[in-house]
Amino acid sequence: MKGGTSVALRWLTAGESHGPCLTGILDGMPAGLGLSADDLARDLWRRQQGYGRGGRMKIESDRAEILAGVWRGKTTGGPIALRVENRDWPNWKDKEYELPVMTVPRPGHADLAGLLKYGLEDIRPVLERASARETTMRVAIGAIAKKLLAEFGIVIRSQVLQIGTARATPGDLSDPRVVERVEASSVRVADPESEERLRAAIDCAKDRHDTLGGVFEVVAFGVMPGLGSHVQWDRKLDGRLAQAVMSIQAIKAVAIGDGFQAGERFGTEAHDGMEMREGKVTRLTNRAGGLEGGITNGQPVVVRAVKKPISTTATPQPTVDLATGENVPSQYVRSDVCAVPAAAVIGEAMVAYVLADALLEKFGGDNIVETHRNVDAFVRSLP
Numbered sequence: 001m002k003g004g005t006s007v008a009l010r011w012l013t014a015g016e017s018h019g020p021c022l023t024g025i026l027d028g029m030p031a032g033l034g035l036s037a038d039d040l041a042r043d044l045w046r047r048q049q050g051y052g053r054g055g056r057m058k059i060e061s062d063r064a065e066i067l068a069g070v071w072r073g074k075t076t077g078g079p080i081a082l083r084v085e086n087r088d089w090p091n092w093k094d095k096e097y098e099l100p101v102m103t104v105p106r107p108g109h110a111d112l113a114g115l116l117k118y119g120l121e122d123i124r125p126v127l128e129r130a131s132a133r134e135t136t137m138r139v140a141i142g143a144i145a146k147k148l149l150a151e152f153g154i155v156i157r158s159q160v161l162q163i164g165t166a167r168a169t170p171g172d173l174s175d176p177r178v179v180e181r182v183e184a185s186s187v188r189v190a191d192p193e194s195e196e197r198l199r200a201a202i203d204c205a206k207d208r209h210d211t212l213g214g215v216f217e218v219v220a221f222g223v224m225p226g227l228g229s230h231v232q233w234d235r236k237l238d239g240r241l242a243q244a245v246m247s248i249q250a251i252k253a254v255a256i257g258d259g260f261q262a263g264e265r266f267g268t269e270a271h272d273g274m275e276m277r278e279g280k281v282t283r284l285t286n287r288a289g290g291l292e293g294g295i296t297n298g299q300p301v302v303v304r305a306v307k308k309p310i311s312t313t314a315t316p317q318p319t320v321d322l323a324t325g326e327n328v329p330s331q332y333v334r335s336d337v338c339a340v341p342a343a344a345v346i347g348e349a350m351v352a353y354v355l356a357d358a359l360l361e362k363f364g365g366d367n368i369v370e371t372h373r374n375v376d377a378f379v380r381s382l383p
């Protein structure tokens, strides 16, 4: 950790929504981790699912290529370079100079703020980069982080808790049968009644020519104690998780454990008591979501996030034409009605990245064997 930026892992993405491709570089993975493009395929597919998605998901089926950092199926310790082709590119490649200059900013998008900041006349370059298409690369990078975490028995799950005001009955994500049902669900919930309720909410938004957001939860199981630190503000893992998840397009609130609900409780009802069970310190609850003092405490790490409704609505919203100064209605272009299930998959990727970074920060290792040795020695030393 140096100057607030972790030096264990780092990554960058580049690419526009309708450009030829998205690219990403992940630096700092130890050598010797088995990795192929197939490891990334499932999460890329999961990001594209969900009831309420728009037409683009039908055009594209994302596939990542690994361009560097893997030799004979194993990571080399060098930067891993990734590329995901935009299948929509052939429809756009000649349009750069043909499309009219866009001067009407859409409420809820980066359009106006980005245009003002970068001194642009055309909104399009802002929206092309601000688009959640960028999260495709986040998910590919997150899948590599998950692969590393899986080596140490850490698995990441997610579910949708709410769409608009419709609430799902939360499933127990430690139960593989529940996880199977969530994965099979079009809205990432565990039971048919919840599925019906949430789908009805999306249908209602669609009928009203409107959109909806909601709440999802990401849970990491098998996390050892000791990741993150209480000693400095920028090493606190709760803060690092919140920043990472909040950086996902359209996320407006992040909570760890009971989050906002903790503010409503008495102290005796808000914390996680302990007792000795068969010689082991055991928690009675997990209200803290696996983090105390910014350090993992051995309980599952629970992160919840609120996604605002999709900004582009079929019903026009008031805006202005910056070229004429006139008040005009916003223009509608093909868009999602609800993308909360996809956002949950992106949330998994961000949580996986932060945990992988914190794991490597604590245990190091230029080769996965070395990381294993360090993790195993620490876990064995725990009381």
Ligand SMILES: Cc1cc2nc3c(=O)[nH]c(=O)nc-3n(C[C@H](O)[C@H](O)[C@H](O)COP(=O)(O)O)c2cc1C
Pocket (backbone or CB within 6 Å): 054, 108, 109, 110, 130, 131, 132, 135, 248, 249, 250, 251, 308, 310, 311, 312, 334, 335, 336, 339, 342, 343, 346
């Ligand atoms: C998975 C996902 C899909 C999205 N799809 C759309 C979409 O189809 N149309 C749209 O207007 N906004 C969509 N958004 C939201 C915009 O990207 C987001 O509201 C915009 O970039 C503004 O970001 P901010 O609210 O974080 O500032 C999507 C967001 C996510 C996470």
